[in-house]
Structures are given as C-alpha cells and as structure tokens.
Amino acid sequence: MGLKLGLVGLGGFGSAFAPLFKSHPLVDRIAFCDRNPDALAKFVNDPFYRDKFNVRDTYTSLDEILKTDLDALVIITQPWLHAPQCIAAMKAGKHVYSAVPVISLPDFDEVLDWCDRIISACETTGMRYMLGETTIYRPKTMFCRRMADQGKFGTFVYAEGEYFHDVDSHCNLRNVRAQRLANPAGQEWPPQAQKYLDRGIKGSPMSYPTHSVSGPVHVMRAHAVKACGVGYRNQNGDPFFAPDAFSNVVGFFKMSNGATCRICEFRESPGHLGDDGETFRIAGTAGTFSNGSWWHNGRTKGELVPPPVLDKPTDQEMRDPLPDAVREAFKRVQHRDKAENDLATLDFTPTGHGGSHPYLVHEFVSAVAGNRQPVINAWESARYMAMGATAHRSALKDGEWLKVPDWGDAPA
DSSP: OOEEEEEEOOSHHHHHHHHHHHHOTTEEEEEEEOSOHHHHHHHHTOGGGTTTOOTTSEESSHHHHHTSOOSEEEEOOOTTTHHHHHHHHHHTTOEEEEOSSSOOOSOHHHHHHHHHHHHHHHHHHOOOEEEOOGGGGSHHHHHHHHHHHTTTTOSEEEEEEEEEOOTTSSSOHHHHHHHHHHSTTGGGHHHHHHHHHHTTOOBOGGGSOHHHHHHHHHHHTOOEEEEEEEEEOOOSOOGGGTTBSOSEEEEEEEETTSOEEEEEEESSOSSOSSSOSEEEEEEESSEEEETTEEEEOOOOSSOOOOOOEEEOOOHHHHSOOOOHHHHHHHHHHHTTTSOGGGGGGOOOOOOSTTTTHHHHHHHHHHHHHTTOOOTTOHHHHHHHHHHHHHHHHHHHTTSOOEEOOOOOOOOO
C-alpha cells in the first residue's frame, strides 16, 4: 500500500507542490485542506487529481484533517503557524513536511522553544518531520555534498552563505506581506504581532535564515558552536521595517569542524553581491566551490601539488539522479498538456527554486515510506534556526560572542 497524504495550505506555494506529491509513485491517496473555499475548489474540480482523490477528502480546517487516517501531512501555511501545526499533526499520528522556516516569530526565545518542542514531538510520537528547505536540493548543494563525501574538499576552512532579498526585489516583500495578511489566517496575525511590539520585541531577517545557512551546514556536516552578529537598522523610516530591530544582519560563526562561517541575511540592499543573491561558497584545503566553479588540487598533506584545476559543471551534471519511476511520473506533471504518445520524446527538467521541488517531494515521500529520517530532519532544521536566533541575539548585544544551542544529531 502506498502513502495516504494530505496537503494543508493551497496558496501559491502549496499549489506548486500539489501536482508533484499527487504524482509520486509511492502516494496512493491525496487529500486537500484549506480555509479558503475558492482555493479548495481549484483542486476539487481539477480532473488531474481524480485518480488519487475523492471529494470526501476535502477539509476546511486542520482539526478536521487531523482526525483522518492519512499517513502524512504537507503543511504549507503561514510561517508563524508551521511549528504548532506540525506538532499537532505528529501527535495525531501523522508524519509532517513543513514549509520553511520552522517558525517565524519576533521572539527568538520562542523560536528556539518551538524547535525544542518539535524535536520532543518526534521523540515521543515516532513520527518523521522534514523541513522543505530548497537550498539542500539546488544543483550546487548536491554537487558539493558529493565532493565532501568523497573527501575532495580536504579539511574545511571557511564557508559563507547569503540571502540578499531586498524588500522591493522582483519577489516584492511588501506584496508578499499584503497577500499573507489578506487571507483568513493572515487576518489573525496583526493583533498577535502587536503584542510583541508592546513588549518591546522586534524581529529580524535572521528569523528566516534557512536559505543562507543550510548549504554550509549540510555540505560540511557541521553545526555552529559560537556566533557573533552585527545588525543594520533601517534609517529612512520605511514602515515595512517598523516591526524589525534590523533590516540586514551579518552573522559570524565558529563551526563544530573548526571552520569559520559568515552568513548574510539582507532585506534592504538592492541586487546582490557576487553572481547570485541566494547562494553559498565553501573553501577547503584541497577544493573550493564558489559561484558555480569547482577548484581542486587533490592536496592531502604538505606536498607540492600542481596549480588547482578549474571545473564549471552544468546544473545537470551537478544534480543527483532521481529514480526512473519518479522521474517519469514527474515528467507527466511537467507536460500535462501533451499526449501520452509524445512523452517519450520529451525530457524532465527539475523546476522550482533551482529545481529543488521534485527532490524535496521525493525525499519526504521516500523517507516516510522507508521509515527513515529525512535528510532535513528536525535536528538538522533546529541547527539552522539556532544560527539565526543566536546571530540576532548577538546583534542586540553589539556583537557579543554567544554559544549556539544544539540538540545533537538525529537518531537513526
């Protein structure tokens, strides 16, 4: 028997994942949940889902779908709801996939407390938790992970990651905020947000650090042990940044493997530095990856070696392969408008945040089906959030070095 899986939250982002989850060969049944009847209707009335969907599997609240016999839930809702909803799902006997971040709140003590609660829920319920962090399945991350596993970086020396997402970029954050607040769940947030301001607590870009920190942490298999943060405060009175202590934050970290790491989370900086606004670079004693280039000399000790070789692999060369059956199923999703006879002549190109979406779906489904920890499990996810939280706390203390909390490695 395949998995019985429900999707909670059918907005723009949830809609992008729905066809992939439905089409995975290990999923036999799909269910939909959203507080917005119009969002639900779009899926209920779409013939594409009929082979794995029955109209009875339509729900308008989390409480309703928690009472079902579904095996797992994909939760792509408002960022301040992720953690409590995931915990409720696990306590109801359901594995969970969560959109990023683990949770986004102005109070970083609460953020870390929710990380602790999620890990505790995994331990007490036996359910699997996965964070849908896209960076982990971008081509460069898969390539660097392979190089690291083969020892081709040598000893890690330095890493840096960044997420330059200016408020007025092509993905305009003013519009994103307005859209979030326009739906039923979003309308509940402003009074909650005001309570934080009344307590003198302001947020930070470091409440959403997963895009920038996950690449170095995942590739090096290392976590931060100490952090120093420096923040930039908005100076032009932009009301968008009124709830935030900083509009830009730089974090410096001492990692568990001895490497140094620098992370930037910027929301007030047009364009980006370097070739990409959402990326990372990693340097080792024998290999360095930067801006799509792989420099390697094979050094192992202090011997004389030739100048480093420069490779510039393509995205296709950097990606890991998907299983044939999964690739074929996702190809049908990508070419829904084509006749079955035409599919043999077409190829599948991973799309969504650097081609990460199909890989995220496959990792979650295959982890649940195989009863194993997902790559981006609760313990790994907490390490991402702890880096952001500690950098923010340090920035509030004018760059004081602080210990980064850690929950250890995930159990097998």
